[in-house]
Amino acid sequence: MTSNERVVVIGSGLAGVRLARRLGELGTPVTLIGEEEHRPYNRVLLAEVLAGRYSPEVIALPAPAELTRARVTGIDRAARTVVCADGSVIAYGRLVLATGSNPVLPPLRGLFTSGTADHELPEGVHAFRTLDDCLGLAEAVRPGVRAVVIGGGLLGVSAARALAVRGAQVVLAQQSERLMERQLDPAASKLLGRHLTDLGVEVHTECRVRDVRCVGGAVRSVEMADGYALDADLVVLACGVHPRTGLAQAAGLEVRKGVVVDDELRTSDPYIHAIGDCVQHAGTVYGLATPALEQADALAALLAGDTGSRYTGTRSLTRLTLTGPDSPFDLAAFGETEALPGDDVVQLTDATRGTYRKVVVRDDRLVGGVLVGELGTVGALARAWEGAEPLPSDGGPLLHLLTHDGGS
Secondary structure (H helix, E strand, C coil): CCCCCCEEEECCCHHHHHHHHHHHHCCCCEEEEECCCCCCECHHHHHHHHCCCCCCCCCECCCCCCEEECCEEEEECCCCEEEECCCCEEECCEEEECCCEEECCCCCECCCCCCCCCCCCCECEEECCCHHHHHHHHHHCCCCCEEEEECCCHHHHHHHHHHHHCCCEEEEECCCCCCCCCCCCHHHHHHHHHHHHHCCCEEECCCCEEEEEEECCEEEEEEECCCCEEECCEEEECCCEEECCHHHHHCCCCECCCEEECCCCECCCCCEEECHHHEEECCECCCCHHHHHHHHHHHHHHHCCCCCCCCCCCCCEEEEEECCCCCCEEEEEEECCCCCCCCEEEEEEECCCCEEEEEEEECCEEEEEEEECCCCCHHHHHHHHHHCCCCCCCCHHHHHHHHCCCCC
8 A cells, every 4th residue: 555546535524424434345445634623423413412302423424434534624636635723744645525505694883703714603692504503502402592593594494493492482594485495395384484484483585684783792683784683692604605715716716606626526637636516517516425436436447447437416405394392394495486488387286284395397308396285295206307208198197107105
């Protein structure tokens, strides 16, 4: 085993761990570097830890044997080494950046306690990205605590539900006109809002937060753009994420929205690849688990000698299950959920059962859909969508897919 053969992976999230495990199974020497003190874990399940359904041990990932805990501070492309904060130097034959993403911290007045580069959030204000973020929130939440969640996307909705389940008085403030607007159409978003309201969450859309007010370094209230103030003991920032590209930029690699890679997941340096949330492939930054895992699998095959392995993009499906005191609320969305002029739309709503199913068909092909409630049809619809095959012209099989609950 020599350094020329070794693959070094920076980042121990879903993508990095998946790649390291696959390479290990294929007999390729690999070193995984992770900077968090915790065992590698499944970030997708953090909301379940916050809700108290899972312990941190349950969401741990089966990490490969050779895991180095260190923070990488630089890449020497000429020497093909990475430099760590403790002064250690690790040589690589191929380097893989799986550095993930950082939470977006909105430019709100009063948000930061200092003007330095290493400023800290005020007491009671939390990002929701890492296990440490999650554990800090879990320690702070208690029945009756007043919590304001800023952001009504997938992360904000999950955090609001988890806090409500723990007994907090939760207000969810979403700047755009509806919840999860990137994934859901208006009807599905309305059902989601109703479910959160039933859990006790106060939902406000088209609501912009402008100020976080603190007393003695601790948050006390959140002020809206219209001047209305919400008392708050906890504030959760769920305003999205952005690719973590600092190492790549400092090393002179091509970076746009993310680290730019080709179909071999190769950066502008032929000895450096990138996968996961930090990546921009064919103009797209996914920031989702499924593309990250598919990229890891494709790159593992390539680095293990399969020269034909390529990553050509992912057609992602979003699924979310919100547990409540009565029954869970399930939703799934894929592709284009909003119809264009000329598209055909098939839509079924059952108000009694609280279910909603809609698919969009363009040129006899299924291009997207959104499902709320009983999700037995998800598997069959997703397969029809991913296959991109023309649908029969009579529409019968499509209607069967929408009404048949055995396809998942």
